Amino acid sequence: MARPMTFDAEETIERAVEVFWQRGFGATTPQNLVDELGIGKGSLYNTFRSKHHLFQLAMRRYCAHRAAELAEALDGPGAERPKLRTAMRNLAGVGEHQLGCLIVNSVAELGSSDEAVADVSKEMFDLVQDAFRASIERGQARGELIPGRDPVDAASALLAVVIGTNVLAKAGRPASQLTRLLDAALIDI
Amino acid sequence: MARPMTFDAEETIERAVEVFWQRGFGATTPQNLVDELGIGKGSLYNTFRSKHHLFQLAMRRYCAHRAAELAEALDGPGAERPKLRTAMRNLAGVGEHQLGCLIVNSVAELGSSDEAVADVSKEMFDLVQDAFRASIERGQARGELIPGRDPVDAASALLAVVIGTNVLAKAGRPASQLTRLLDAALIDI
DNA sequence: CGAATTCTTGACTTCAGGGTACAGAACCTT
DNA sequence: AAGGTTCTGTACCCTGAAGTCAAGAATTCG
Numbered sequence: 259m260a261r262p263m264t265f266d267a268e269e270t271i272e273r274a275v276e277v278f279w280q281r282g283f284g285a286t287t288p289q290n291l292v293d294e295l296g297i298g299k300g301s302l303y304n305t306f307r308s309k310h311h312l313f314q315l316a317m318r319r320y321c322a323h324r325a326a327e328l329a330e331a332l333d334g335p336g337a338e339r340p341k342l343r344t345a346m347r348n349l350a351g352v353g354e355h356q357l358g359c360l361i362v363n364s365v366a367e368l369g370s371s372d373e374a375v376a377d378v379s380k381e382m383f384d385l386v387q388d389a390f391r392a393s394i395e396r397g398q399a400r401g402e403l404i405p406g407r408d409p410v411d412a413a414s415a416l417l418a419v420v421i422g423t424n425v426l427a428k429a430g431r432p433a434s435q436l437t438r439l440l441d442a443a444l445i446d447i
Numbered sequence: 448m449a450r451p452m453t454f455d456a457e458e459t460i461e462r463a464v465e466v467f468w469q470r471g472f473g474a475t476t477p478q479n480l481v482d483e484l485g486i487g488k489g490s491l492y493n494t495f496r497s498k499h500h501l502f503q504l505a506m507r508r509y510c511a512h513r514a515a516e517l518a519e520a521l522d523g524p525g526a527e528r529p530k531l532r533t534a535m536r537n538l539a540g541v542g543e544h545q546l547g548c549l550i551v552n553s554v555a556e557l558g559s560s561d562e563a564v565a566d567v568s569k570e571m572f573d574l575v576q577d578a579f580r581a582s583i584e585r586g587q588a589r590g591e592l593i594p595g596r597d598p599v600d601a602a603s604a605l606l607a608v609v610i611g612t613n614v615l616a617k618a619g620r621p622a623s624q625l626t627r628l629l630d631a632a633l634i635d636i
Numbered sequence: 637c638g639a640a641t642t643c644t645t646g647a648c649t650t651c652a653g654g655g656t657a658c659a660g661a662a663c664c665t666t
Numbered sequence: 667a668a669g670g671t672t673c674t675g676t677a678c679c680c681t682g683a684a685g686t687c688a689a690g691a692a693t694t695c696g
Contacts, residue, residue, distance in 0.1 A: 298646070365555075418612050
């Protein structure tokens with residue numbers, strides 16, 4: 259029929275995640291993408307239409323990863339508090355490169371002026387908050403967690419903590435302080 | 448001796464705060480600054496040396512404002528919890544234009560790759576955390592707040608909540624949810 | 637094999653960002 | 667009033683960002 263693509267689009271998107279994550283949307287140039295994705299400019303624009311469109315794909319891919327990680331951490335058996343702790347550490351990217359969270363960074367950079375960012379971030383934040391809420395409700399029902407707290411309120415507070423921790427990570431706070439912080443936030447859940 | 452400046456540099460910096468706050472550093476163009484500061488390009492570069500230098504001045508000015516606000520909220524007499532609530536609402540910019548916090552945005556956009564941002568943000572975050580810590584210690588000493596919590600840990604958690612709330616504000620969450628969130632975070636302090 | 641189709645390469649174009657230069661204006665001193 | 671000095675306005679410059687395009691390469695179908 260025709261010449262097949264010589265690269266895997268999915269894999270390329272995954273690499274694009276890294277690129278945008280490291281540099282942010284505005285600071286990433288087409289040349290950066292060409293260099294780090296290993297494809298030509300023509301292929302880039304031919305396949306992904308525009309820098310911004312690739313950015314959207316990268317954000318969604320990133321969210322899918324994070325959501326899967328979150329589900330893995332919270333869905334299994336076991337006490338809720340340790341699972342929450344793990345989930346929060348993952349989301350806060352404590353151990354990783356100190357790049358914060360791609361979504362948080364994008365919101366802070368582009369805010370609600372970028373519709374794609376607004377949509378994806380709303381989705382992601384709601385998803386995380388809801389997963390936290392479900393976990394807290396389970397923990398309360400089993401008598402593990404402090405009863406009487408509104409699970410929605412507690413979950414939104416934890417979401418804010420995770421987001422804040424990401425920013426603090428990007429600001430250069432040492433991981434040791436961040437894990438303490440997360441533990442402190444979990445004390446009264 | 449020589450021709451005097453026809454504009455007030457301090458006032459111009461204050462305007463620059465607004466400009467950078469609205470658009471972020473990268474997305475602000477010299478033309479934006481010329482238009483919104485109401486001075487010519489020559490004066491701009493003559494007085495402020497570079498876009499980045501003006502940005503630094505704007506960040507510091509912004510921090511000074513915020514720090515004064517914070518001190519005003521926490522230093523007076525009265526119970527600590529309500530004062531903390533006020534302070535956090537101020538810092539989270541709940542009522543204002545949904546622009547988040549200039550420092551948080553800058554960290555997320557430029558991260559630690561920009562030394563000025565790294566310095567200012569570290570300073571500011573430490574300052575806020577320390578003010579929170581002092582307030583919590585006072586509250587504990589007076590028996591107002593829950594005893595036994597490490598004030599440093601609690602303060603860092605509150606800092607993270609405030610930062611996260613800023614991001615959520617910029618992501619478009621309604622103010623009503625954000626005030627609830629802040630109240631929820633204060634429950635167990 | 638040739639044709640049709642789709643991918644790749646990379647030179648090229650356009651335009652804006654960030655800054656400089658310089659001519660002229662406004663002020664102070666004498 | 668003249669001169670020295672500093673500010674202002676604006677035209678200009680250079681680089682790089684973002685994207686386009688045409689020519690050629692790889693593939694399948696007939």
